[in-house]
Amino acid sequence: MSRLSVRKTYKLYIGGAFPRSESGRSYPVTSAKGDFLANASLASRKDARDAVVAARKAFAGWSGATPYNRGQILYRVAEMLEGRRAQFADELGGGKRAALERVDAAIDRLVWYAGWSDKIAALHGAANPVAGPYFNLSTPEPTGVVAIVAPADPLLGLVSVVAPVIVTGNTCVVVASEPAPLPSITLAEVLATSDLPGGVVNILTGRQAELAPWLSAHMDVNGLDLTGVADPDLALSCEQAAAENLKRVARPVEEDWSADPGIARMTRFLETKTVWHPIGV
């Protein structure tokens, strides 16, 4: 007997929930060969606004959690992803073996960043020698809400831009890869079941050109990662809009996602707080 096919509806991921776009719009997603895969939600600026509100709400809790706890949750994300290797490999398409390698690389990337959670302060902070009876300590602190335009690489690229931002305590709003948004929503299912508090990562699918300018200009966004912006004019106007409230901006780059990532993506959205503390008090 044939079963009724049960297809997944790809929605957005905002504040730990999976709402449809407020606008009610969607767009068809096709495979590299041009075959229809599914409809993805076409997020509007109001979805972006809601996502920023969710990210801001989650910031206090997430940045206040211990780095150890954040690391454990990122490990958990990696574990959940490991359990869904085959599903992600299917969704990525292309050669089976190559796809599995990409998924494995994404899992390894998460584990790599998870390990950094309680070590970045040792590397990026300092106990400064000062000419007086003071302890002088510089510690890295998260910037706040970071808007990320994810690169085209749908899984490894996405994980490689999101993990470094959240491991240090920021929360983020991600505009997923425009041509290949489906793995990002499946990743959202992984995030939603990994003890990651709702709102820490918010994922929007839709047009870069429609969403990025609003996020760049948003006064409640503190950082802007333009890694995935393909159009240089859009990147320039986003950077200009970001200047209004002095967002930290990461310019678009072509990056080899399989290479050793280094710590630059983590330190980009950290601020340094320096405290003077009298000795002997």
Next chain:
Amino acid sequence: MTTSLTDVASSDAALRAFLHGLPGVDRVGADQRAAMLGTRSIKTTAKAQAIDLAISMVDLTTLEGADTAGKVRAMCAKAVRPGGGAPSVAAVCVYPDLVAVAAEALAGTPVKIASVATAFPSGRSTLDVKIAETERAVADGAHEIDMVIDRGAFLSGRYKKVYDEITAVKAACGDAHLKVILETGELATYDNVRRASWLAMLAGADFIKTSTGKVSPAATPSVTLIMLEAVRDFRAATGRQIGVKPAGGIRTTKDAIKNLVLVNETAGDDWLTPEWFRLGASSLLNDLLMQREKLATGRYAGPDYFTLD
């Protein structure tokens, strides 16, 4: 109907007969109508106008145990000049002991001072204490008194007691306006909301107000709708216009605009002025200012650029 209203308050039995003779509220219908009116889309210039109108209707409120004179002064400064060229709010609303502070801070400005009184928020005190509190607040400079009704008496059907308390407090108010808080969250049914509205209006309220803000649910759109219908019907019956003030739980510009739509569609635009409609709120003002900023600059505003209060 005007003639019949003169002696409805002669006894508990007469009040009960009148209030229970009011038509019942269709709960589903009221909820649906309120929800339907909430879907109106107000955009661009109409939205800008609605935001400014809403700001001018705000009763900027601080009713916390931790209130200080400093906090009230800061709030008064903001009430007069909310920032960005926005109009002043209608009034500030404070506890009676802080009325004098507000009066000093607001001297010479058009912003009114409202004070809650009568053992707010529970109302559980004796009548002489409530009257003394009211007189003191008015003497200190309050232009408006927000009193709470005795919900215990109302729910147990002692309408005359509620009525007498309102008339006594109204007498103590002198020239000050009296807003009567029904605390709809404790009234259990929409029928009771309608009855309490009429009871308060019969007893001489200048305004009827939904809630103290200390009980949830507070000012739901349905409750506001029912109260707006009550003031509309009361004016038709008696010729006297009564104001409405939803308070509590109105936090966003969207909520505020929905309220304005309710007013316009239910009571009519006679009520669309700060004189006849108020929004009791504290965090709402910042959201209105942020939306105002968004319309002015074209970018979403952030709370970092507005006062913490």
